[in-house]
Amino acid sequence: xxxxxxxxxxxxxxxxxxxxxxxxxxxxxxxxxxxxxxxxxxxxxxxxxxxxxxxxxxxxxxxxxxxxxxxxxxxxxxxxxxxxxxxxxxxxxxxxxxxxxxxxxxxxxxxxxxxxxxxxxxxxxxxxxxxxxxxxx
Amino acid sequence: xxxxxxxxxxxxxxxxxxxxxxxxxxxxxxxxxxxxxxxxxxxxxxxxxxxxxxxxxxxxxxxxxxxxxxxxxxxxxxxxxxxxxxxxxxxxxxxxxxxxxxxxxxxxxxxxxxxxxxxxxxxxxxxxxxxxxxxxx
Amino acid sequence: xxxxxxxxxxxxxxxxxxxxxxxxxxxxxxxxxxxxxxxxxxxxxxxxxxxxxxxxxxxxxxxxxxxxxxxxxxxxxxxxxxxxxxxxxxxxxxxxxxxxxxxxxxxxxxxxxxxxxxxxxxxxxxxxxxxxxxxxx
Amino acid sequence: xxxxxxxxxxxxxxxxxxxxxxxxxxxxxxxxxxxxxxxxxxxxxxxxxxxxxxxxxxxxxxxxxxxxxxxxxxxxxxxxxxxxxxxxxxxxxxxxxxxxxxxxxxxxxxxxxxxxxxxxxxxxxxxxxxxxxxxxx
Numbered sequence: 001x002x003x004x005x006x007x008x009x010x011x012x013x014x015x016x017x018x019x020x021x022x023x024x025x026x027x028x029x030x031x032x033x034x035x036x037x038x039x040x041x042x043x044x045x046x047x048x049x050x051x052x053x054x055x056x057x058x059x060x061x062x063x064x065x066x067x068x069x070x071x072x073x074x075x076x077x078x079x080x081x082x083x084x085x086x087x088x089x090x091x092x093x094x095x096x097x098x099x100x101x102x103x104x105x106x107x108x109x110x111x112x113x114x115x116x117x118x119x120x121x122x123x124x125x126x127x128x129x130x131x132x133x134x135x136x137x
Numbered sequence: 138x139x140x141x142x143x144x145x146x147x148x149x150x151x152x153x154x155x156x157x158x159x160x161x162x163x164x165x166x167x168x169x170x171x172x173x174x175x176x177x178x179x180x181x182x183x184x185x186x187x188x189x190x191x192x193x194x195x196x197x198x199x200x201x202x203x204x205x206x207x208x209x210x211x212x213x214x215x216x217x218x219x220x221x222x223x224x225x226x227x228x229x230x231x232x233x234x235x236x237x238x239x240x241x242x243x244x245x246x247x248x249x250x251x252x253x254x255x256x257x258x259x260x261x262x263x264x265x266x267x268x269x270x271x272x273x274x
Numbered sequence: 275x276x277x278x279x280x281x282x283x284x285x286x287x288x289x290x291x292x293x294x295x296x297x298x299x300x301x302x303x304x305x306x307x308x309x310x311x312x313x314x315x316x317x318x319x320x321x322x323x324x325x326x327x328x329x330x331x332x333x334x335x336x337x338x339x340x341x342x343x344x345x346x347x348x349x350x351x352x353x354x355x356x357x358x359x360x361x362x363x364x365x366x367x368x369x370x371x372x373x374x375x376x377x378x379x380x381x382x383x384x385x386x387x388x389x390x391x392x393x394x395x396x397x398x399x400x401x402x403x404x405x406x407x408x409x410x411x
Numbered sequence: 412x413x414x415x416x417x418x419x420x421x422x423x424x425x426x427x428x429x430x431x432x433x434x435x436x437x438x439x440x441x442x443x444x445x446x447x448x449x450x451x452x453x454x455x456x457x458x459x460x461x462x463x464x465x466x467x468x469x470x471x472x473x474x475x476x477x478x479x480x481x482x483x484x485x486x487x488x489x490x491x492x493x494x495x496x497x498x499x500x501x502x503x504x505x506x507x508x509x510x511x512x513x514x515x516x517x518x519x520x521x522x523x524x525x526x527x528x529x530x531x532x533x534x535x536x537x538x539x540x541x542x543x544x545x546x547x548x
Binding site: 013014015030033034037041046047048072073 | 424425426441444445448452457458459483484
Binding site for chain 2: 287288289303304307308311315320322346347
């Protein structure tokens with residue numbers, strides 16, 4: 001079974017900071033995506049491979065809980081982990097301050113497979129996902 | 138009691154469309170904010186008035202459910218409604234296609250008041266919110 | 275000859291404001307694009323029609339001069355005008371404060387046609403542009 | 412004299428790619444800023460130190476020339492170099508493909524000092540810039 005977890009470090013850019021001097025809440029969606037893509041690339045199933053497999057994987061549900069704000073130049077760690085893969089691809093996220101380890105944000109995203117030819121949403125994940133993840137449905 | 142509902146029309150810009158030819162899921166956070174700010178401006182409690190009142194109102198929880206995608210130039214309606222104001226400010230959102238009325242996305246955001254001097258989170262909303270909204274706690 | 279000018283009003287959103295309490299300079303690129311797309315849509319040659327005509331029109335040169343900053347909720351007018359169409363599509367922009375008429379930003383963008391099949395850049399604009407614009411090369 | 416040059420590697424994220432399957436031209440402004448901030452941080456004169464010195468440094472002029480597009484996941488190198496510091500801070504940028512070294516984009520930004528108390532633009536750069544850069548005016 002492949003590693004279904006990935007953790008990376010990021011630093012919020014100047015253009016991510018709002019007038020309250022914290023990262024604007026919407027920019028975390030970018031941080032989640034950067035970590036998710038890195039995780040999926042590690043599994044050889046990032047966006048280009050998804051497309052080549054005939055499936056799009058739109059986000060259908062996303063939730064973020066903001067515990068503490070992040071600021072300009074702060075070193076933050078974004079950890080993501082695949083926790084569901086049978087009928088949908090669910091990934092949990094934890095954003096922490098690198099120095100103290102304190103939780104800043106937690107989140108999840110849920111994606112479903114859509115057949116790119118028929119545009120039909122799949123109610124069970126296609127086997128290509130399980131092969132890439134090295135898991136059993 | 139003031140109108141706690143606001144609806145506006147938007148059109149996704151070219152730079153909001155991703156390689157799958159739909160609005161990238163993270164950009165909806167901007168659409169929610171544009172509608173929320175218009176609603177709060179109507180109540181004379183948008184960001185500048187919040188600041189003048191001594192409180193920041195960070196988003197602490199946000200959830201979006203994506204039902205159907207939006208595309209370039211599509212006319213979409215964003216409706217938002219304040220549904221909680223006692224201990225936190227909760228706003229529900231509904232994004233629909235203007236022509237068909239079909240639901241595209243539903244969402245909520247939860248904000249809490251933070252005293253800008255003490256940086257303390259308020260466990261009850263400050264009375265200025267109720268005055269602006271014309272509601273009783 | 276079609277109107278090669280378009281002017282529209284915009285209001286910078288909260289998420290466009292940086293920690294200096296002004297619109298972050300990179301966000302003006304979005305404002306230019308929103309006005310440019312509205313101008314091109316008026317001429318029936320916006321992004322979808324470009325694509326249908328077999329040409330992409332990437333930006334190859336862009337310059338912005340920032341005279342005065344814009345702030346949250348300020349009403350700004352973005353005016354754009356097509357000024358070259360023979361070998362390249364050049365558009366000039368002027369961003370002004372609505373109330374005072376004072377110039378905030380001036381800019382230009384230059385686009386060239388790229389044949390979507392051969393990926394070859396065109397050194398003369400394709401006739402479809404002139405037809406849509408109602409101009410002579 | 413301090414090193415007035417900085418080069419870093421970046422990878423365009425999924426949310427930076429437009430429907431033409433290339434990095435949307437406006438997102439390069441972010442890449443320039445990430446590299447510029449890293450250069451200025453190396454010189455101990457990034458945004459927080461600028462602010463502490465009593466000066467804001469808004470961008471007043473910016474130009475980008477796009478030679479070749481960048482795509483999702485491509486490794487790109489962003490090099491920036493301070494080339495003027497007497498009356499204004501001018502930085503040149505070169506964005507290249509890491510594997511081939513081929514030029515993708517060139518750009519410059521020009522910033523001027525603004526006294527944060529008087530809001531007056533400075534027609535000569537304040538000495539703090541020269542001290543941080545280790546240069547003579």
